[in-house]
Amino acid sequence: xxxxxxxxTPKGNGxxxxxxxxxxxSISSDETYPTVGEAIAAAAMKLLDMPDRLARLDQQGx
Numbered sequence: 486x487x488x489x490x491x492x493x494t495p496k497g498n499g500x501x502x503x504x505x506x507x508x509x510x511s512i513s514s515d516e517t518y519p520t521v522g523e524a525i526a527a528a529a530m531k532l533l534d535m536p537d538r539l540a541r542l543d544q545q546g547x
Contacts, residue, residue, distance in 0.1 A: 487542050489532065493524030502528035506538065 487507040493500040499517035502524040512531065518524040532539070 489542075491525050491528040491532070493518070493521045493528070500524035502531060504528050504532050504535075507542070 489507065490503075490505040492503045492505065494503060495501075496517050499519050500521050500523070501517055502514040503511055504513075505511045514524075514527055514531065516527070518527055
């Protein structure tokens with residue numbers, strides 16, 4: 486089963502959201518968020534904006 490990681494890393498006065506795919510590709514937000522929870526939620530929303538990439542995971546079986 487493929488693993489997609491949502492993470493928040495400190496940046497400036499807040500946290501940056503990152504989505505990391507099984508192939509090692511990471512996509513980070515340009516924005517920073519005041520809390521870890523908001524950054525993780527932003528990463529999840531970013532993931533939902535990539536239906537083609539999610540469909541490829543299903544087609545490839547991971």
